Amino acid sequence: MSTTQETAQIPVIDISGGQPDAEIGRALVDAAATYGFVYVKNEGKDIPVAAINRMFDLSKQFFASPATEKEKCKITQTIPPSSGGPSFLPSRHTNGPTKSILRLLYYPPIPPSFPSSNHLRAGAHSDYGSLTLLFRLPGQPGLEILPPSSSIAFTPVPIHPPGTEGDVAPPVLVNIGDLLSAWTNGLLRSTVHRVVFPGEGGGDRYSIAYFAHPVGTTVLETVPSERVRRAGLESGTSSGEGVKGMTADEYLLGRLRATYKGLYDNGEKGKGK
Numbered sequence: 660m661s662t663t664q665e666t667a668q669i670p671v672i673d674i675s676g677g678q679p680d681a682e683i684g685r686a687l688v689d690a691a692a693t694y695g696f697v698y699v700k701n702e703g704k705d706i707p708v709a710a711i712n713r714m715f716d717l718s719k720q721f722f723a724s725p726a727t728e729k730e731k732c733k734i735t736q737t738i739p740p741s742s743g744g745p746s747f748l749p750s751r752h753t754n755g756p757t758k759s760i761l762r763l764l765y766y767p768p769i770p771p772s773f774p775s776s777n778h779l780r781a782g783a784h785s786d787y788g789s790l791t792l793l794f795r796l797p798g799q800p801g802l803e804i805l806p807p808s809s810s811i812a813f814t815p816v817p818i819h820p821p822g823t824e825g826d827v828a829p830p831v832l833v834n835i836g837d838l839l840s841a842w843t844n845g846l847l848r849s850t851v852h853r854v855v856f857p858g859e860g861g862g863d864r865y866s867i868a869y870f871a872h873p874v875g876t877t878v879l880e881t882v883p884s885e886r887v888r889r890a891g892l893e894s895g896t897s898s899g900e901g902v903k904g905m906t907a908d909e910y911l912l913g914r915l916r917a918t919y920k921g922l923y924d925n926g927e928k929g930k931g932k
């Protein structure tokens with residue numbers, strides 16, 4: 660796989676109220692259908708910059724602490740999704756336990772003796788859930804996607820895309836996961852991505868990812884939208900084929916089993932070798 664020097668043309672969208680909701684909605688769906696990724700401009704109105712910085716500070720403290728300290732604070736907590744409106748998708752992400760999870764990610768520097776070019780910080784993958792919100796720090800690049808125009812060339816995703824250089828914080832990068840893609844007959848794209856070492860060496864890298872999942876008992880019947888129905892017709896996917904009426908928890912377990920084989924046999928996490 661090669662890497663081009665171009666950067667992904669992922670749209671930057673301002674959801675803070677300047678435009679009519681319908682227009683913002685259309686732009687978000689178009690970006691999600693084409694790229695599977697969208698930048699949400701962050702000028703500190705929707706998510707305070709201090710809150711993001713505090714989370715990164717906590718992450719740095721945590722990863723710098725001794726292993727014994729780390730064991731004391733398990734951070735794999737389940738976070739209830741923030742409340743949504745009465746519409747189809749938000750209502751299926753609220754009012755019940757979900758597998759949504761906030762992950763503080765730490766990528767250690769590469770040892771000087773390692774040739775950096777052959778190593779990845781995170782291998783190529785797509786995310787499992789509905790949506791992922793990714794927070795990154797200026798000066799810590801490395802994320803690359805397979806853009807729609809190419810199935811072989813990974814393309815860097817800049818932290819500050821053009822037009823956001825002066826913003827108080829980098830935009831939040833939102834991407835579609837496999838479940839939402841299947842739930843929409845493939846209309847919304849779950850895009851393969853990876854994290855590489857940026858050139859020589861590459862120091863510490865921190866990122867924060869919020870993986871949103873529907874309420875576990877949600878039955879995944881295809882999203883009842885005309886655009887979703889048409890996407891199914893165009894791709895030859897019959898309605899519901901990708902999700903087959905299974906629950907969100909069953910879907911996730913299927914994906915985990917496919918990835919981690921023995922670990923998730925019999926529905927019991929941690930079983931196996």
Ligand SMILES: O=C(O)CCC(=O)C(=O)O
Pocket residue numbers: 764781786793795802852853854866868
């Ligand atoms: O750290 C990043 O920039 C991306 C991480 C990621 O893709 C993931 O954890 O699923």
Ligand SMILES: [Fe+2]
Pocket residue numbers: 784785786852
């Ligand atoms: Fe990912």
